[in-house]
Amino acid sequence: MKPTGVVPLSPNGNNAAGESSPSLSTSSFEQPVIATNGSRPFSDTYAEWDDPSTIAAIEEALSQCGDVVRLEADAGFPRALREACPDIVFNVAEGLGGATRESYVPTFCEFWQIPYTGSDPLALATCLDKARAKEVLLHHRVPTPDFMVAGDPRQLDRWAHFPCVVKPLHEGSSKGITSRSLCHTPNEAEAEVRRINLMYGEPAIVERFLGGREFTVAILGGGAAARPLPLVELDFGTLPREAPPIYGYEAKWIWDRPESPLDIFKCPAECDGALRDRIEEISLAAFRALRCRDWARIDVRCDDEGSPHVLEVNPLPGVLPDPDANSCFPKAARAAGLSYEDVIKTVLHAGIERYGLIFAL
Numbered sequence: 035m036k037p038t039g040v041v042p043l044s045p046n047g048n049n050a051a052g053e054s055s056p057s058l059s060t061s062s063f064e065q066p067v068i069a070t071n072g073s074r075p076f077s078d079t080y081a082e083w084d085d086p087s088t089i090a091a092i093e094e095a096l097s098q099c100g101d102v103v104r105l106e107a108d109a110g111f112p113r114a115l116r117e118a119c120p121d122i123v124f125n126v127a128e129g130l131g132g133a134t135r136e137s138y139v140p141t142f143c144e145f146w147q148i149p150y151t152g153s154d155p156l157a158l159a160t161c162l163d164k165a166r167a168k169e170v171l172l173h174h175r176v177p178t179p180d181f182m183v184a185g186d187p188r189q190l191d192r193w194a195h196f197p198c199v200v201k202p203l204h205e206g207s208s209k210g211i212t213s214r215s216l217c218h219t220p221n222e223a224e225a226e227v228r229r230i231n232l233m234y235g236e237p238a239i240v241e242r243f244l245g246g247r248e249f250t251v252a253i254l255g256g257g258a259a260a261r262p263l264p265l266v267e268l269d270f271g272t273l274p275r276e277a278p279p280i281y282g283y284e285a286k287w288i289w290d291r292p293e294s295p296l297d298i299f300k301c302p303a304e305c306d307g308a309l310r311d312r313i314e315e316i317s318l319a320a321f322r323a324l325r326c327r328d329w330a331r332i333d334v335r336c337d338d339e340g341s342p343h344v345l346e347v348n349p350l351p352g353v354l355p356d357p358d359a360n361s362c363f364p365k366a367a368r369a370a371g372l373s374y375e376d377v378i379k380t381v382l383h384a385g386i387e388r389y390g391l392i393f394a395l
């Protein structure tokens with residue numbers, strides 16, 4: 035028997051740079067256009083979605099293991115999944131709208147008792163809520179910056195740490211994180227909390243700013259085999275001179291263009307053994323504490339004393355197939371001698387093993 039790999043998509047696979055409009059009605063989720071610091075106005079509504087080339091590359095890798103059926107992660111998904119009844123689902127669906135959007139696909143897989151790869155609905159939802167995830171990390175003594183949640187700018191009278199970073203509570207791909215997100219005064223922070231509350235219809239998370247080196251850690255493998263791939267460091271010296279040292283929306287989607295790529299990732303990162311060990315230790319601890327499975331990307335930043343803290347955990351890591359594109363997970367995999375196909379197949383195998391499925395791969 036061979037597996038039927040299924041790639042549930044974000045509707046019509048699109049991303050921030052994509053021009054096409056999705057087939058699913060998204061009007062209720064549309065967010066206002068954002069303009070920052072004189073750059074051209076942009077909308078980040080679809081920033082988390084995979085580009086069609088990514089979906090095609092995942093499908094191609096899976097097709098080396100069996101027949102692949104694409105399923106859109108839209109309103110027709112529950113029925114389509116039941117009808118397709120695949121041997122296993124390869125989940126890459128980011129969802130659209132709502133704090134539990136990443137949980138929908140695995141929830142329906144569980145409902146129909148269909149195996150799937152990656153983290154379960156609880157882990158996906160917890161990681162998407164940055165504050166909830168940090169509460170879990172703190173319980174497990176994994177260092178993470180001080181924070182508070184602000185559903186209203188007036189709540190900031192309880193906040194005394196400046197500079198701070200103000201971010202949407204449950205977005206990814208740097209949605210809502212711009213040059214203005216690094217706030218030095220209560221007035222700046224209040225304005226950002228207000229903007230996030232209004233534009234995203236959700237609370238903001240306010241975090242102590244850590245000004246040290248930043249790394250991201252790709253973790254790959256099922257169960258006890260999960261291990262960190264070579265560290266990626268972010269070189270903020272590649273950002274425009276006036277930009278604050280954060281990897282925000284402009285850095286990901288505006289200043290980094292195919293015609294002039296931002297050479298921001300260094301992999302393998304140059305760091306001494308003790309720092310590397312500690313970063314790997316807290317990243318793996320975060321992965322386990324949040325009950326991630328098969329793969330995830332952990333963002334880590336050092337404080338002024340050089341001590342690393344976990345910023346956030348991404349259980350659905352981006353995997354752009356183009357080696358020239360800035361995509362941390364495939365880059366870290368390449369540094370470990372793993373191809374794009376190796377990554378996808380490792381995740382698939384991890385899922386297969388978890389369910390005790392037997393396939394001739």
Ligand SMILES: Nc1ncnc2c1ncn2[C@@H]1O[C@H](COP(=O)(O)OP(=O)(O)OP(=O)(O)O)[C@@H](O)[C@H]1O
Binds near residue numbers: 207248279281282
């Ligand atoms: N507390 C902090 N201290 C310093 N820098 C921060 C902090 N929080 C966020 N940043 C900066 O902002 C960037 C984006 O933040 P974060 O990773 O939380 O957003 P995201 O939208 O979830 O990102 P992703 O694209 O990884 O999904 C970080 O990579 C980092 O450069």
Ligand SMILES: [Mg+2]
Binds near residue numbers: 333346
């Ligand atoms: Mg991040």
